[in-house]
Amino acid sequence: MVFVILYFALLLLLSCGAAYYNQRSAFLLLFSLTLVSLVLAIIGGIPALRFVAIAAGMLLAAGMMSYAFREFLTALASDEMAKELRTAPLTAAFGMFVIFIVAVMGIFAPAIAPHGEAEIISQAFAPPDNNMLLGADQLGRDMFSRIIYGARNTVALALCGTVLAFILGAMAGLLAATKGGFFDGTMGRIADVIMSIPSLIFALLMLSIFGGSLAAPSTSAWLLFGFAVIVGTLFLAAAAYSVLSWIIGAAIVVGVSFAFALAFTSVFDASEVILILVVAVIYSPRVFRLTRAVAGNVVVMDYIEAAKLRGEKNWYLIRREILPNSTAPLVAEFGLEFCFVFLLIAGLSFLGLGIQPPTADWGSMVRENATLISFGEITPLIPAAAIALLTVAVNFVVDWMLHRSSGLKE
Amino acid sequence: MGDILTLVGKRLGLGLIILLVISLIIFFMVELLPGDIAQAVLGQSATPENLAALRREMGLDQPAIVRYLAWLSEAITLDFGSSIVTDARVTEIIGERFMNTLFLAAYAAVIAVPVSIILGVIVALLRNSIFDRVANVISLSFISSPEFFLGYILILYFAVKWGMFPAIASLSEGMTFLELLQRTFLPALTLVLVVMAHMMRMTRAAIINLLASPYIEMARLKGAPPWKVIVKHALPNAWAPIINVVALNLAYLITGVVLVEVVFVYPGIGQALVDAVSKRDFPVVQACCLIFAATFILLNLAADVGAILTNPRLRHPK
Numbered sequence: 001m002v003f004v005i006l007y008f009a010l011l012l013l014l015s016c017g018a019a020y021y022n023q024r025s026a027f028l029l030l031f032s033l034t035l036v037s038l039v040l041a042i043i044g045g046i047p048a049l050r051f052v053a054i055a056a057g058m059l060l061a062a063g064m065m066s067y068a069f070r071e072f073l074t075a076l077a078s079d080e081m082a083k084e085l086r087t088a089p090l091t092a093a094f095g096m097f098v099i100f101i102v103a104v105m106g107i108f109a110p111a112i113a114p115h116g117e118a119e120i121i122s123q124a125f126a127p128p129d130n131n132m133l134l135g136a137d138q139l140g141r142d143m144f145s146r147i148i149y150g151a152r153n154t155v156a157l158a159l160c161g162t163v164l165a166f167i168l169g170a171m172a173g174l175l176a177a178t179k180g181g182f183f184d185g186t187m188g189r190i191a192d193v194i195m196s197i198p199s200l201i202f203a204l205l206m207l208s209i210f211g212g213s214l215a216a217p218s219t220s221a222w223l224l225f226g227f228a229v230i231v232g233t234l235f236l237a238a239a240a241y242s243v244l245s246w247i248i249g250a251a252i253v254v255g256v257s258f259a260f261a262l263a264f265t266s267v268f269d270a271s272e273v274i275l276i277l278v279v280a281v282i283y284s285p286r287v288f289r290l291t292r293a294v295a296g297n298v299v300v301m302d303y304i305e306a307a308k309l310r311g312e313k314n315w316y317l318i319r320r321e322i323l324p325n326s327t328a329p330l331v332a333e334f335g336l337e338f339c340f341v342f343l344l345i346a347g348l349s350f351l352g353l354g355i356q357p358p359t360a361d362w363g364s365m366v367r368e369n370a371t372l373i374s375f376g377e378i379t380p381l382i383p384a385a386a387i388a389l390l391t392v393a394v395n396f397v398v399d400w401m402l403h404r405s406s407g408l409k410e
Numbered sequence: 411m412g413d414i415l416t417l418v419g420k421r422l423g424l425g426l427i428i429l430l431v432i433s434l435i436i437f438f439m440v441e442l443l444p445g446d447i448a449q450a451v452l453g454q455s456a457t458p459e460n461l462a463a464l465r466r467e468m469g470l471d472q473p474a475i476v477r478y479l480a481w482l483s484e485a486i487t488l489d490f491g492s493s494i495v496t497d498a499r500v501t502e503i504i505g506e507r508f509m510n511t512l513f514l515a516a517y518a519a520v521i522a523v524p525v526s527i528i529l530g531v532i533v534a535l536l537r538n539s540i541f542d543r544v545a546n547v548i549s550l551s552f553i554s555s556p557e558f559f560l561g562y563i564l565i566l567y568f569a570v571k572w573g574m575f576p577a578i579a580s581l582s583e584g585m586t587f588l589e590l591l592q593r594t595f596l597p598a599l600t601l602v603l604v605v606m607a608h609m610m611r612m613t614r615a616a617i618i619n620l621l622a623s624p625y626i627e628m629a630r631l632k633g634a635p636p637w638k639v640i641v642k643h644a645l646p647n648a649w650a651p652i653i654n655v656v657a658l659n660l661a662y663l664i665t666g667v668v669l670v671e672v673v674f675v676y677p678g679i680g681q682a683l684v685d686a687v688s689k690r691d692f693p694v695v696q697a698c699c700l701i702f703a704a705t706f707i708l709l710n711l712a713a714d715v716g717a718i719l720t721n722p723r724l725r726h727p728k
Contacts (some may be wrong), residue, residue, distance in 0.1 A: 025540040068716045091547060193435070196428050196710065201683070205436060208687040208695045209443050271570040343556055349671050350558050351684050366558055370673075373562055374577060376570050384559035389555035399550070 001066060004046065007053055011037065049226075066094035088400055095396030102390055106152040113145035118358040126374065134379050138368050149360040149384055155390070157355065164227070166334060166375040167342065170288025171234040176288070177295035178238070184292075191285035199282045199344060206278045207353050215270040221261050223277055228257030239315040240317035271356050275348065279341050286340075292334050294326040294375050317348045330406035335398035339391045363388050419716050425711040432703045433485070437478045439533055440692050447494065468494075483694075490697035495689050500697045504682050508701065510581065511671070511678035514594060515663045518601035523656055526606040530613025537618055545610070552607035561600040561673035568596060579674040604666055609659045616651035620630040620644055632693040657713030660663055661706050 014031035033056060036235060041049040070093035074082040089097075105112060114131075115121055126136040134143040177186040194202070210219060232253030240246045263272060298304065299322065307321055347365030348354035357364065362383035370381035440447065448464040449456070465471050469480075484491065520568035533545050553561070569577035579594050620626065622645065629643045668680030675681070679698055686694035 024430065028540050029544075042468055047480075069650070127609035174527075190462060193431050196707055197435075198706045199662070200665045200668055201699050201706075202688050204668075204683060205439060205695060205699045209692055229594055307555045339554065343554075347558070348554050350556070351688060353684070363556075366562070370562065373566050374570055378566065381559070381562055381566065383564060384556060388551070388559050391556075392551050393415060395550050395554050410660065 004049060007049065008034070009038070039384050062094055063090055066090050066097055069093050069097040069100075073297045083188060084404070087404070090174055091396040092400035093305060095393035095400075097247050098393035099397065102151050102155060102386075102393075105148055106155050109148050109152040113148040115142040116140070116146040117146055117149035117360040119145075125369075135232065137365065139369075143363055143365075143369075143379055145380075146360040146365060147362070147386065150183055150362040150383060151184045152343065153355060153359050153387070154342070154349070154362045154387075157268075157276060157281075158338060158345050160268075161276045161279035161341045161345065162334065162338045164276060164284040164285070165337060167289050168227075168231055168234075168280060168285035170240070170291045170330065171231060172284070173291025174295050174322060175234060175238055175289045175314075178235045178314050178317060178322070180185075183237075187288065188292075188392065191288050194282065199340075200347060202282055203278050203344060203348060204351075204353065206281075207348065210274045210278075214272050216338045217265060220270040220273040220277075222263040222271055224264050225257050227277055227280070228260045229253060232257055238318055239313075241313055246259070269356075272359075275345065282344070283337055283341055287333060291326070291330065292327050293324050298325045328401070331396050332401045332405060335394050335401070339394050339398075342387070342394075344389060421711065421714050421718070424618065425707055428430060428705060429707055433482055433700060433709075434478070435697050436696050437481060438474065442472055446508075474616050475498055480718050485697070485700060486714040490700075491600050491693045493686075493691050493694050494615050495686075495691045500693050503549055503694060504679050504697060504701070507677055507679045510676065511667055511680060514597055514601070514671070514676065514678060515660070515667055517591070517594060518605065518663060519660055521598065522602040522606045522609060526609035527613050527652060527656075528575040528611040531607075532616035533610065534621070536615045537614070549607035549610050553611070555604075557600060557604055557669040558673050560603050561597070561670055561689060563594050564600055567616050569721075579672070579676040594676070597676050600670050601663055601666055605663055607698070608662060609655055612658070613652060617644070617648060620648055620651070623647075628724075650714070650717045653712045653716035653720060657709050657716060659707035661713075664702060664705050664709070 007299070011030060015027055018027035018030055037049055037052050040052055044051075049379040054102050067090060070085060070088060073096070073371075074085045077085055103111075108239075114133075120139055120144060122136045122140045124134065124138050125138065126140065128135040132142045134147070134281075137143050137146060150326065153329060172187050176187045210223065234398065236246065236249040236253055240249045268276065304317060304321055307317055345354055346363035349361045350367050352364065354363060354365065357360040365383040366380055372380050435545050443449075448461050448468060452460060469477060473516060475518040479490070485590040487688070488501060490504075493503060496503075507658050520716065536542050539705065565577045568575045575596050576593055579597050581590070585593070599704075615672055621727070626639060629639045629669055634643070667678060670676070670682060672684055679701065683702070684696035686698065
């Protein structure tokens with residue numbers, strides 16, 4: 001009872017204060033919160049009210065945290081950066097904060113996690129205790145440690161997939177914009193076809209053939225090699241200008257691709273490599289289209305014409321004229337692309353077709369522990385919430401960057 | 411009128427070509443399999459005689475292009491061969507499930523489309539207010555959440571804690587329609603939440619774009635009342651983007667359905683696809699992929715054709 005009275009008194013006081021000092025949006029927010037709490041208190045009683053109070057409190061805490069984080073960043077950054085950062089809305093600051101936390105979690109996972117990711121330390125579904133913060137999963141592994149390791153595995157895979165998709169798509173897009181003609185048309189049609197298959201369905205089709213637990217290391221190495229050669233050829237097509245340079249370039253491309261395939265297969269296992277390639281192929285057409293559109297706008301500029309008349313080659317044009325003038329939209333697209341890739345990988349892992357056990361991963365953890373939900377436990381929701389939180393965070397930051405780069409205020 | 415017909419005809423032809431290319435991809439993707447289907451079915455320990463026998467039985471000794479044409483001509487008549495795991499006809503496995511999936515998608519669409527369009531218009535009219543910003547943050551959060559997160563939250567509260575709806579959307583013979591609606595409410599709601607956020611944002615963007623155009627400004631300046639500006643000037647031009655938004659999101663629904671069906675153990679085609687992928691049952695995978703891709707293309711086509719048909723500028727050629 002005391003709680004109810006205090007709660008409403010506080011809300012009323014705050015909203016009156018906001019109204020008195022002419023803080024219109026703060027007043028609207030506070031007063032609608034008061035009204036909502038009133039209705040919910042009548043319908044659901046004190047538990048519902050407590051729920052609303054906790055939710056509002058958490059939102060407030062998140063807001064304060066992001067405000068403090070933004071101030072922290074502005075204090076650290078150089079003058080120019082600080083000026084930019086000061087214009088960032090709170091949501092963007094919140095996004096940066098979450099990304100920062102996840103990055104720390106992923107990089108220092110072995111130091112933070114109290115137990116190993118595949119270490120069985122107790123009974124299945126053991127409740128939380130002093131040793132295990134969130135209890136045990138379906139095999140008796142520490143849930144908390146697995147979530148920490150999941151930050152490393154899931155995000156690393158998604159990042160690699162995004163980077164590969166980006167290199168392939170952006171290179172093809174830049175070439176299409178500078179060369180035009182037949183190359184442009186062919187690439188455009190290929191992109192059309194890939195984009196007209198729903199991404200999840202296409203991923204399932206490819207995984208049923210190459211991937212999953214049956215993936216062979218030699219297949220994955222060959223696919224990686226093939227992918228690298230395709231990307232290398234694109235680079236070559238941009239940079240080479242005589243028969244001799246084509247020959248030398250081709251040799252370099254084969255060598256680099258080989259080293260690249262070796263390095264990749266030693267870091268990731270076969271099914272993960274295939275997963276990365278699948279997402280890279282599925283999402284590169286989006287990057288291609290955007291890059292082509294952005295670069296297409298730059299290519300028609302006078303300074304490009306001037307550079308061409310100076311006798312500059314394609315490679316110089318791409319590197320020194322087009323890329324610097326189209327970074328802002330490309331960086332934003334990278335963030336968006338990461339969200340798509342991340343969600344796709346999480347979904348595939350949830351279906352048991354992505355990252356294979358015993359590697360800890362947020363998507364598959366949800367599925368493996370889903371039975372706990374029917375007992376009213378929320379632990380299986382934590383990795384799912386982590387996926388949602390990271391995606392929201394990246395989206396918030398991207399929103400701000402898009403807004404900044406377009407300079408539009410709607 | 412002739413202009414519209416050629417435009418629509420061109421668009422339909424393009425859709426057909428893309429569908430054909432996709433059927434090529436789906437078929438020849440399986441050809442890329444290390445070894446071949448017979449090898450995949452029998453595993454590493456198969457004897458050469460067994461392999462040869464199975465290859466003959468499945469017609470694998472014929473060239474790929476012949477098998478592709480045979481597969482395509484059967485697929486057009488909705489006959490996708492038989493499963494290599496259970497030997498059942500693929501059409502039997504996925505036929506009824508496809509209807510279930512369509513029902514779920516339609517259920518979600520019936521709720522999501524009107525609500526999100528109305529909300530989108532309201533938010534567009536109130537743009538840059540605090541409500542707009544809150545709606546922006548909330549819808550962004552829903553878009554960013556994986557479908558299974560929303561699904562399990564709904565299960566936790568509506569099924570486990572409050573016991574209002576069943577957690578598992580199993581269907582049985584002889585259910586009344588109301589019972590059916592109640593059983594499938596949670597999966598439908600999950601889809602509604604995801605799709606609604608998308609649709610609302612897209613509607614908002616389309617309407618704001620529209621309200622910024624010069625003829626709206628003109629209508630306001632000549633003193634037309636606000637409702638008249640909306641109904642007479644904005645709405646006829648808004649149909650094209652709105653139809654586009656709806657069709658694109660229905661296409662999105664079709665793929666979102668896969669994860670939701672798995673969460674709620676709903677007997678739909680998405681679940682069949684996931685099962686077939688983990689069992690490497692290629693005829694079923696091919697059939698499901700083809701159906702999903704065809705639906706996706708069809709809806710995208712509908713979006714384009716709808717946009718062409720509702721464009722007033724194309725109805726009155728100069």
